[in-house]
Amino acid sequence: MNKSLGNVITGLVTDINEKAYFIQKDGVTYKLPKTETMDYQLGDTVEGFAYVAMNKDTMLTQEIPAVRVGEFGWATVSETRKDLGVFMDIGLPDKEVVVSLDELPTLKHLWPKKGDRLLITIQVDEKDRMWGKQAPESVFESLSQKGDEGLNNKNITGTAYRLKLVGTYILTSDNYLGFVHPSERKDEPRLGEVVSGRVIGVRSDGILNVSLMPRAHEAISDDAGMLLAILERTPTGSFPYTDKSDANEIRERFGISKAQFKRALGNLMKQRKIVQQDGETRLVEATNEDQK
Known part of the structure; x- marks a missing residue:
């Protein structure tokens, strides 16, 4: 087991070619791409983060991730595999770490999706595989x-x-x-x-x-949402109905009672999404455009 993986280490430059420096530490040689670093000479000491890339190369990077062995950091979900777990982007150019399905909810619809984030650390197994491990309760308590x-x-x-x-x-x-x-x-x-x-x-x-529920004045009912959608689809952002309109006309046009219609209009007016004027109900945005 390579105990350097997932850690920041210091090694010695033992070889150089056109594309990379080769850094040795405890008998293991790490590849450090020249694209990300300053000039080094043979015999120089170099500090970096040790890991194994997706192509199995043993690598060193000086772009040190926050997530390391013994250190917790936020990582972003890049992919989900139902047979394995979730892949986490910790900032490495050619490597992601997996949080195993054993650490995830039993109900898979509650698994993280791409773009979600987890607070994790790195654990290396006997086969030199780096795994993401979620922070325990004590870590969240210490952060809060x-x-x-x-x-x-x-x-x-x-x-x-x-x-x-x-x-x-x-x-x-x-x-x-x-x-x-x-x-x-x-x-x-x-x-x-x-x-x-x-x-x-x-x-x-x-x-x-x-x-996580909206405040009472922020909630839009299904009826209000329907009226808002109708207004947004009209060329003028308006329709010739208000809270004074005939109940039969309202039911025929919208399929709801006049009481429901009035409640929905009131909801939208409180949120300043609509106004009533000249016998019409209009979107506030449409009214503002007319006034320009």
């Missing part, structure tokens, strides 16, 4: 700060790092730990998914209670 009541109703973004039956734990962009109860979300976030929500309370241990 305690919340206070001043955060109530604040908007937050965070990464889902623990999925449990009781709810989802997230680490916010400001390094607060948050908890999302199943009643405060529409769908369960994936592991590694970045979510947006708001603080609805602070626990005695400083963990934020977070809701």
